[in-house]
Amino acid sequence: MSTDTKSAEKAKLAHECWSCGAMRAAHFCESCGRVQPPVPTDYFSFFGLPRKLNIDPKQLEREFYAMSRKLHPDLFVRAVDQEQSWSLEKSSQLNDAYRTLKDPVTRTEYLLKLEGVNLEEQSKTATETARAAGTQKKQMVPPDLLEEVFELNMQLEEARMNKKMGEDDPSLKTELADTRRRLDGKFNALAAELQRDWDEWDAVIARAESGEIVDTERTAVRDKMVDLVNRRSYIRNLVRDLNEVLGN
Amino acid sequence: MAERVVGIDLGTTNSLVAYMDGNHPVIIPGEDGVNLVPSVVALDANGQVIVGNSARKFLIETADRAVYSVKRLMGRGKEDVRDELKLFPFRLAEDLADGEVLRIKLADKSYTPPEISAYVLRQLKHNAERFFGSPVKQAVVTVPAYFNDAQRQATKDAGRIAGLDVLRLVNEPTAASLAYGLDKRKNGTIAVYDLGGGTFDISILKLNDGIFEVIATNGDTHLGGDDIDNLLIAIALDDIQGDMGLDLRRNGEAVQRIRKAVIDAKIALSSSEKTVIAVELPGGKLYQREITREAFEGIVRPVVDRTVEPCRQAMKDAGLTPDQIDEAVLVGGSTRIPLVRQLVRDLFQREPHCELNSDEVVALGAAVQANILGGGSQATQDMLLLDVTPLSLGIEALGGVVAKIIHRNSTIPASATEHFTTGVEGQTNVAIHVLQGERELAKDCRSLARFDLKGIPPMPAGLPRIEVKFLIDANGILQVSAREQRSGKQAEIQVQPSYGLTDEQVENMILESFDYAEQDLAQRQVIEARNEAETILTALEKGRSNQAWQHLTDDERKIIEILEAEVREVKEGQDFQAIRGAIDALNQATMRLAELMMDSAVSSALKGKTMESADMGEGPVAPHPIGKAEFK
Structure with missing residues (x-):
């Protein structure tokens, strides 16, 4: 086993298959088909994709199936331990990558993370952790929602109070239901906006690929998307709070 | 020739072993020629362990020497099974410490659930060995899709104790889909509704040129035919007390007789409109009660209805509506009940498939997966199973909330990497509490284990950066590894499983090698x-x-x-x-x-x-x- 590990180390450096020494491919040797040791890689590269946001879901699924047929641990039950654990690690990478890229929103968030943005602060977990710890979470209220949120938070507080006391305020409920409908509409409109940002981002990347310096544009689109993702999760949290009060 | 791999369905009520004969999976019968081995283990007067049909008579004659439905106790703790104990005649050992794996008494000895399951597995292993005339050492074993990490680990331990190398744990509904998919070879979405003796699963799969991709799964690991039986037994006991003034609740033998009679009646009502529950009670008195299918359905409807919500949730998670489901498949003995069939028909708006024997289909599917793992054959060469984890994996964060790191219905193997640091200067240990479940608070989720990261180089607070990798393998079992990134040192992890045997304990239990x-x-x-x-x-x-x-x-x-x-x-x-x-x-x-x-x-x-x-x-x-x- 230790020779395997050593030759694997060497192969990693030499870009050679650890088993037959031929040219190495990203995941399996093109010559002997053996699975190659996992290397740290981002999810786009794992699929051999450029860092662009428009991805054909059918094509991605085909790739996912094709790679699963080669990497899944079921195929390595009788292989040596080292290969078994490589296949386990690589197929988990494959599944993680597919799951992340399949969904438009997680795909966007993942790309932003790769671009150095910390979205943690916006996550539900962060909200809950802050809530449980009794601290105020840093979160920027989207400017166009500022007024509405202020009003809404007071109404939510009142509704929660009512609920606790067993009181009923039908007009408040109607108002909250209206707000929920409006927020749902805003939320759904974000999909079209996201598509526009994607197209813009992909165009910038295409220019970068052809050698242009596009740093300013790149940062600009990135920040637009950060803003969009933040607004999206902000609205989602509001809708969740409304659902808690109103029921689904 | 490569070693033979068999497929085993380790059921709550019955267990089976199957293998792939050419292009078809086949059940291997026991010595008595019967395919089903009742999951009953008894200890005879000579201290000999008896399994299956011959153990069943002990249930009635000397109930303290026999145990059944032990699958309900796999991977569970003392506090989990309180409700179970009211309904099942499990006798726990009195000297159980808190957090200790359960032990069940059989006569004057006590055994953990994995050990009892191991006896059933060993019986199946023997049946296969007698059939082939050669040793069998490797198996695929099925588990309910909704089994958590501890229940899966306990099943794997049972295999090891029985001297079987469990190459893969396969989810029961997924296995069933393999058995059905073998002949059909169609693309589309299928819903597998699996109501067995003690567990309920619903899985929704997408079939694509031999790839069986589970998109969503849900269920209840404590819902099945046993619950129906218990309702009927309760009614009979009330009757007997009312009519004859006899309280038989504590009479193990009588309860077992009644159990047998209500099961017979339940089965009869699947094909006839009415039947009679008839039991000879201790002392020779006869209890008789006529029951119509309509009355039966009225009694059991609450149990059957409990399967609706998991089905809805699974469809929601899959992002599908009933009209987008191409086929529905019935698995498990309890799906013979007409009321259950009607419910499935209504839920998925189509006539469900039940061509394969619903008691055998899971074992047959396990044999197909065993064949795939063993290198495949013509019939299975393009087949690949992509299953999911049924429950979200999380770690306890500040304030007792759970931060989810791998969401339910993620394709397995799946992984997540988290970073931890220290809060105090010179701190060399970090504790991580890992949980499974969908609830927001740690106290409402299932505790899997506490990991103690040790040997962190002493540094100012917040400086160490410990990278912990959580990986759910293809069996749905968690593996954890950690590394301190500044020193590059592989951190030492001490695992305190919340409900499970340690490696050493399993090692000591391994049944005398045969x-x-x-x-x-x-x-x-x-x-x-x-x-x-x-x-x-x-x-x-x-x-x-x-x-x-x-x-x-x-x-x-x-x-x-x-x-x-x-x-x-x-x-x-x-x-x-x-x-x-x-x-x-x-x-x-x-x-x-x-x-x-x-x-x-x-x-x-x-x-x-x-x-x-x-x-x-x-x-x-x-x-x-x-x-x-x-x-x-």
Whole structure:
């Protein structure tokens, strides 16, 4: 086993298959088909994709199936331990990558993370952790929602109070239901906006690929998307709070 | 030849073992010729462990020596099973410490659930070994899709204790879809509704050119036919108390008799409109109650209805509406109940499939997966199973909230990497509490384990950066590894499983290895077959010098000679079944020779000759099968 590990180390450096020494491919040797040791890689590269946001879901699924047929641990039950654990690690990478890229929103968030943005602060977990710890979470209220949120938070507080006391305020409920409908509409409109940002981002990347310096544009689109993702999760949290009060 | 891998359905009520015979999965029957091995384990008066049908009679006669439905206790703690104990006659050992794996009393001994399951597995292993005439060491074992990490680990431990290398745990509904998918080879979405003896699962799969991709799964690991039985038993006990003034609740034997009677009635009501629950009670009194299907359905509807919400949730998670489901499949004995079928019909708006025996389909599917893992065959060459984790994995964060790191219905293997640091200067340990479940607070989720990261180099608070990798493998079982990134040191992890046996405990439980016995068995079978071959060859030699030989046609003699050569050849090999096959063929071919010899012996006898001089061999009767002319 230790020779395997050593030759694997060497192969990693030499870009050679650890088993037959031929040219190495990203995941399996093109010559002997053996699975190659996992290397740290981002999810786009794992699929051999450029860092662009428009991805054909059918094509991605085909790739996912094709790679699963080669990497899944079921195929390595009788292989040596080292290969078994490589296949386990690589197929988990494959599944993680597919799951992340399949969904438009997680795909966007993942790309932003790769671009150095910390979205943690916006996550539900962060909200809950802050809530449980009794601290105020840093979160920027989207400017166009500022007024509405202020009003809404007071109404939510009142509704929660009512609920606790067993009181009923039908007009408040109607108002909250209206707000929920409006927020749902805003939320759904974000999909079209996201598509526009994607197209813009992909165009910038295409220019970068052809050698242009596009740093300013790149940062600009990135920040637009950060803003969009933040607004999206902000609205989602509001809708969740409304659902808690109103029921689904 | 590669080692044989069998497929095992380790059920709450019954267990089965199957293998792939060419392109078709086949159930391996037990010694009694029956496919189902009841998951009942008993300890007889001599301290001998008895499994299956023969253990069932202990349930009634000496209930304290037998246990059933132990699957309900796998991977669970004392506080989890309180409700279970009210309904099932499990006798826990009195000296259980908090956090200790449960132990169940059988007579004066006590066993953990994995050990009891191991006895069932060992029985299935033996059945397979008897069938093949060679040792079986590797298996695929099925588990309910909704089993959590601890329940899966407990099942894997049971395999190890039984001397089986469990190559893969496969989810029961997924296994069933493999059995169905083998012949159909269609693309589309299917919903598998699996209501067994003690567990309920719903899985929604997408089939795509041989890839079986589970998109969503849900269920309840404590919902099944047992719950229906318990409702009926409760009614019968009330009746008996009301009508006869007899309180039999504490009478194990009586309860077992009633259980058997209500199960019979339940089964009868799947095909007839009414039946009678009839039990002979201790003291000879007879309890009888007529029950119509309508009344039965009224009683059990609350149990059956509990399957609706998991189905809805699974469809929601899959992002599908009922009209987008192409097929629905029924699995598990409880889906024979007409009410259940109606519910599935309504839920998925189509007639569900039930062509394959719903008791056997999971084991058949396990055999298909076993075949895939064993290298595949023509029938399975394009098949691949992509399953999901049924429950979200999370870690306890500040304030007792759970931060989810791998969401439910993620395709497995799946992984997540988290970073941890220290809060105090010089701190060298970090504790991580890992949980499974969908609830927001740690106290409402299932605790899996506490990981203690040790050996962190002393540094100012917040400086160490410990990277912890959580990986759910293809069995749905969690693996954790950690590394301190600044020092690059592999951090030491001490695992305190919340509900499970340690490696060392499992090691000590491993049932006395039967490897030698198995080897002996295989050897003995070869030797016996060879002896038989020798006998028939010797007898044939004698037959050749008999005048009867001359009465055979040239063709008959030629065939005998070919088959004789065959026996001589295969008897040198190790395959006892081949030897027996060749012997049988030769036996058939020499049938007429034997008859002729018999005739001549009889006529010689009539002519006043003694048997011995009739040139017939040693014995007083005609030697056929030729090998029978053997007297000791």
